[in-house]
Amino acid sequence: MGVLSQAFALVFDWYVLWVILASAVFGLFVGAVPGLTATMATALLVPVTFFMPPVPAVAAIVTATAMAIFAGDIPSCLLRMPGTPASAAYTDEAYAMTKKGYGEIALGASLVFSVVGGLFGTAVLIVAAPALAEVALKFSSFEYFWLVLLGLMSAIFLAHADPLKGIVSLLIGLLVASVGLDNPAGFPRFTFGNAELSGGLTLIPIMIGMFAVSEILRNVAAIDRPWEMAQAKIGNIFRGMWTLTKRYPAPILRGSVLGTAIGALPGAGADIAAWMSYAVSKKFSKEREKFGTGHVEGIIEAGASNNSALAGAWIPALVFGIPGDSITAIVIGVLYIKGLNPGPTIFMNNAPAIYAIFLVFILANLLMIPLGIAAIKGAKQMLRAPRAVLLPVILLFCVVGSFAINNSIFGVILMLGFGLVAYLMEENGFPVAPAILGMVLGAMLEENFISSMIKAEGNPVAFVTRPIAGGLAAATLVILFWPLGAGLWRRAKA
Amino acid sequence: MPGQKFGPAWFPGLIAVGLAICGAALVYKGAHRTAPWIAFPDWMQRAQSRAAVIGVLAGLLFYILAVDTLGFHITGIAIVALWVRILGASWRLTVAVAVLAPIVIQLAFYKLLRVPLPWGLLERWAF
Numbered sequence: 003m004g005v006l007s008q009a010f011a012l013v014f015d016w017y018v019l020w021v022i023l024a025s026a027v028f029g030l031f032v033g034a035v036p037g038l039t040a041t042m043a044t045a046l047l048v049p050v051t052f053f054m055p056p057v058p059a060v061a062a063i064v065t066a067t068a069m070a071i072f073a074g075d076i077p078s079c080l081l082r083m084p085g086t087p088a089s090a091a092y093t094d095e096a097y098a099m100t101k102k103g104y105g106e107i108a109l110g111a112s113l114v115f116s117v118v119g120g121l122f123g124t125a126v127l128i129v130a131a132p133a134l135a136e137v138a139l140k141f142s143s144f145e146y147f148w149l150v151l152l153g154l155m156s157a158i159f160l161a162h163a164d165p166l167k168g169i170v171s172l173l174i175g176l177l178v179a180s181v182g183l184d185n186p187a188g189f190p191r192f193t194f195g196n197a198e199l200s201g202g203l204t205l206i207p208i209m210i211g212m213f214a215v216s217e218i219l220r221n222v223a224a225i226d227r228p229w230e231m232a233q234a235k236i237g238n239i240f241r242g243m244w245t246l247t248k249r250y251p252a253p254i255l256r257g258s259v260l261g262t263a264i265g266a267l268p269g270a271g272a273d274i275a276a277w278m279s280y281a282v283s284k285k286f287s288k289e290r291e292k293f294g295t296g297h298v299e300g301i302i303e304a305g306a307s308n309n310s311a312l313a314g315a316w317i318p319a320l321v322f323g324i325p326g327d328s329i330t331a332i333v334i335g336v337l338y339i340k341g342l343n344p345g346p347t348i349f350m351n352n353a354p355a356i357y358a359i360f361l362v363f364i365l366a367n368l369l370m371i372p373l374g375i376a377a378i379k380g381a382k383q384m385l386r387a388p389r390a391v392l393l394p395v396i397l398l399f400c401v402v403g404s405f406a407i408n409n410s411i412f413g414v415i416l417m418l419g420f421g422l423v424a425y426l427m428e429e430n431g432f433p434v435a436p437a438i439l440g441m442v443l444g445a446m447l448e449e450n451f452i453s454s455m456i457k458a459e460g461n462p463v464a465f466v467t468r469p470i471a472g473g474l475a476a477a478t479l480v481i482l483f484w485p486l487g488a489g490l491w492r493r494a495k496a
Numbered sequence: 497m498p499g500q501k502f503g504p505a506w507f508p509g510l511i512a513v514g515l516a517i518c519g520a521a522l523v524y525k526g527a528h529r530t531a532p533w534i535a536f537p538d539w540m541q542r543a544q545s546r547a548a549v550i551g552v553l554a555g556l557l558f559y560i561l562a563v564d565t566l567g568f569h570i571t572g573i574a575i576v577a578l579w580v581r582i583l584g585a586s587w588r589l590t591v592a593v594a595v596l597a598p599i600v601i602q603l604a605f606y607k608l609l610r611v612p613l614p615w616g617l618l619e620r621w622a623f
Contacts, residue, residue, distance in 0.1 A: 053609045128526040166525070170518045173511050180508050189504035189530055215556075222548040223539040225583050391589065394579035395597045397552065398572060402601055411560060418556045428535060448507045455502045 009357035011058045013365065021058040021363065022065045026369055029066030030377040033073030034384050035392065036083040036229070037221040040070035040272070040312075041213045041328045046396070048206050048336060049403030056340035057358045063336065064359065065366040068120055069377075071272050071308050072369020072370055075112035075301075076381045080107050081229050088272035088308040091280040091300075097232065099294030105234030107242055111298050112305045113374040114243045115254060119306030120367035123313030125264065128360050130266075131349070134321045138346035143313050143457065144465055146322070147450040148474035150443050153324045154436070155481045157269020163433040165485055171432045176447070178203055184445060186452045198412045205335050205441055207404035207413035208420045212434055213328070214400045215421025218393055225393075231385060239378060246302065253283050253303035253381045261307030265314025269439050271327025272308035272315075279307030313363055320344050320356065324443060328435050353419035544584065551582040567605075567616025573597030 012018065025047065032043040043066045051059035074085030075096060082097035084090040097107040123176075141149070158168035181192045182202030193199040247254065257279045264275040283303035284293045293300055316324025323344035325331035337344050342352050349356055377384070404417040424434050458464030466472040539545040555575035563571045577594035581587070605611040615622040 049605075050609070166518055166521055168516065170522070173514050173518065177508070177511050177515075180511065185504050185507070186502075187504040191504055191508065219549060219552065222552050222583065223537070223545045225548050226542055226544045388585065388589075390583035390585035391593050393583060394576045394593065397556075397579065398576055398597055398601055401556070402605050402611070402613065405613070406605060406609065409612055414556070414560050418553075418560065422553075452502050452506065455506075456509055460502070493583065 005353045007355055009352035009361055011360040012354060013061070013361045018058045018061055020368070021054065021062050022365065025066040026366065026373050028484045029069030030073045030373060031384060032066070033070030034076045034280060034377060034381060035387065036077050036081060036085055037217060038396070039086045039217060040067045040074070040088065041212065041332070042217055043067060043070050044329050044332045045206070045210045045213045046399060046403060048210075048332060049223065049406045051096065051335035051336060052339070052406065056355055057362075059336060059340055060333070060342070060355075060359050061362040061366075063329070063333055064362050065369070067312055068309065068363075069367045069370060071312055072113060072116040072120075072374055073377055075116070075305060076109065077385060079108045079112070080231050080234060080333065080381060080385065082232070082364050083229070086273075088276050088311075090273065091276040095280075095294060095296065099292070099298065099301075100296075101230045102296045104296060104298070105232070106236050106239055107246075107298060108301060109234070109236065109378050110239035110241070110243055111246060111302050112277040113370070113378065114247075114301045115257070115306040116309040116374075117367050117370050118254060119258045119261055119308070119310035120313065120370065121364065122306070123310030124360065124363040126262045126310075127313045127363065129314055131317050131320050133470060134317065135346040135349050138321050141470070142468070143347075143450040143454045144468055144471040147447065147454050147465070148471055148478060149322060150324060150447045150450065152474055152478045152481070153318065154439060154443060154447070155478050157436045157439045158273055159481055159485065160264070160267060160270040164431060167430075167432045171427065171434065172436035172440045175437035175442075176444045177440075178208070178437075179441045179444020186449055189461045198410065203416060203441075204407055204413060206332070206407045207416040208441065209219050209332050209406050210400050210440065211417035211422075212424035212438065213307060213422035214396065215417055216428065216434075218397055218400075219421065219425045221389065221393055225389065229385065231382065234301055236378060240286060246298065250299055250302050253299055254288075254306055256282060256286075257303035257306035258310045261310035262314035264307075264316045265311030265326050268318055268324050268326055269435055271329065271435075272311040275311035276304040276308040280304040309367075316359075320348060321346055322339055323446065325439065328438055330440045334442060353418030358414050365379050403404050548582050551578055555579055563616065564614050565616055567618045568602055568613040569598055569618055570616065572601070 029043055032038045033040060035144050044063050047062050047066055051062050054062070071088050074089035077083050077085045078089045078093040078096040079100045082093060084093045096112070099105060154172055158165055158172060181199055183190050183200050184202045185191060190200050260279050260282060261275040264270050264278060265272065274354055280303065283300045284290055287293065287299055289297065289299070311327065312329070315330045318324040319330035319334055321344070323334055325334055334344055342348060342355055379482045400417060401414055404413040405411065407413050427434055427437070454465060464471045466475045539549070557577050559571050559575055573594050576597050577590055580593050581590045585593070602613055606613050
């Protein structure tokens with residue numbers, strides 16, 4: 003029990019609790035304002051967490067993202083605009099409920115089942131991550147190579163986009179990752195004699211650019227479109243929630259399980275989990291015809307799903323250093339900076355800190371109940387914050403944050419450049435998540451590839467002769483050729 | 497690299513091959529379509545949106561070029577004023593935000609987090 007009491011001591015400290023509360027309020031605000039996303043909240047928090055001890059730094063991100071994913075449902079109900087992409091799947095449904103006079107139930111269900119999903123995902127994280135770490139201890143460079151490749155492949159094929167464009171995005175990310183001296187040979191690549199480039203491109207300014215600046219550009223381009231708020235009378239939001247729980251136990255469980263699983267798969271996070279869960283809910287519902295007309299069932303299932311995905315994404319991030327979604331892609335960088343290097347040994351070397359993070363997950367989800375009620379009640383004031391003030395202040399914050407990582411103006415240049423690149427990519431149907439994953443995992447993929455090649459003396463067969471490596475290789479190939487095979491099968495049948 | 501079979505060029509080489517294949521595939525897919533080569537998003541037709549996007553990008557460029565000479569305060573006030581105004585706020589709000597935001601952010605990052613934001617022209621009054 004020594005570890006657990008140490009973990010408690012790490013979390014129940016005034017400073018840490020204060021950080022958790024502050025980041026909860028921040029997360030609720032960012033989540034509730036359309037156009038500001040949970041990933042953006044993470045990117046904006048990094049420069050601040052840079053100066054904190056490990057546990058509060060990670061706690062800030064865990065809390066802010068959990069709150070943001072829930073709070074994204076609030077403007078769905080009131081404005082018909084998702085607060086974060088994770089709410090987009092059921093925005094029309096939630097808004098239809100508000101129009102029918104059931105806004106209170108929609109908001110209550112969003113809150114209650116977000117908490118349920120979040121706690122479910124946390125429970126799986128606590129049980130699965132250490133167990134998986136036991137297995138992962140036996141992995142060699144061959145297994146890691148396939149694992150990273152499998153993660154990159156599933157990021158491409160789970161996204162709702164053209165797989166070809168996903169691969170291009172991934173390759174761009176890998177190319178960015180190969181800049182600098184940090185490669186197995188220690189040879190300067192793509193540095194053009196520039197000292198700023200020889201250390202490699204710093205990821206945090208790039209991510210602030212890709213997730214915050216590109217989003218601000220999109221917001222600014224739509225500045226002349228005013229928000230119209232629907233009226234909802236909000237009394238006791240818990241009324242009827244127990245009835246809903248008894249009526250929809252299967253959707254709640256299914257949403258939580260699917261959400262955790264999608265979260266744990268690399269590259270797909272809360273937004274894709276919500277889309278899939280909403281679709282699954284509709285498919286298995288007894289009242290399928292009511293979907294889209296203001297029916298709460300899909301909101302319950304997908305609302306549980308997106309919050310459980312958040313915790314699920316931490317499983318591969320902690321055990322393998324492979325991010326489960328774009329939030330953990332940023333988190334991994336923070337973990338390295340804080341000396342909590344992800345990998346199977348993290349549960350031995352840093353056990354108190356890891357259990358403290360688990361405790362923060364539980365605490366954040368419980369804290370969501372009182373703060374969520376407050377956010378729902380204060381939603382109208384929050385959504386009245388003028389965008390003309392909000393966006394410039396956030397942008398200045400991005401600039402300073404990008405500068406602060408290396409105290410170099412080069413960070414701001416990177417932020418601007420990659421912000422523009424991300425904006426153009428998304429406008430043309432190239433998903434951004436694979437690029438981010440490529441940047442985060444590029445060094446790991448290359449290192450394991452090269453050292454495997456050297457070990458095998460260039461013989462590719464060695465990559466598949468170890469049993470787990472062979473299994474992972476097969477899984478990678480199945481994912482890679484699944485769309486092609488399915489297409490051919492359909493054509494052959496027709 | 498001498499003496500090493502798998503040197504630093506291997507990995508970027510593989511990426512290049514992959515990009516070439518994907519690029520060719522995208523060209524092939526696109527060749528059958530009749531859509532125009534370049535299409536502009538509809539916000540470019542709308543005056544306020546166009547001005548706002550250009551203003552944001554110009555402000556960022558100005559910051560990158562000017563911050564070391566002018567210092568964080570002057571540059572920050574200038575670009576925030578530009579952005580707030582161009583997004584449609586009143587002059588009174590513009591002035592209030594443009595003065596307050598850079599000062600608060602400077603205090604938070606410079607004083608609390610010890611980020612060396614440049615003072616530039618105001619170097620003499622640095623604290």
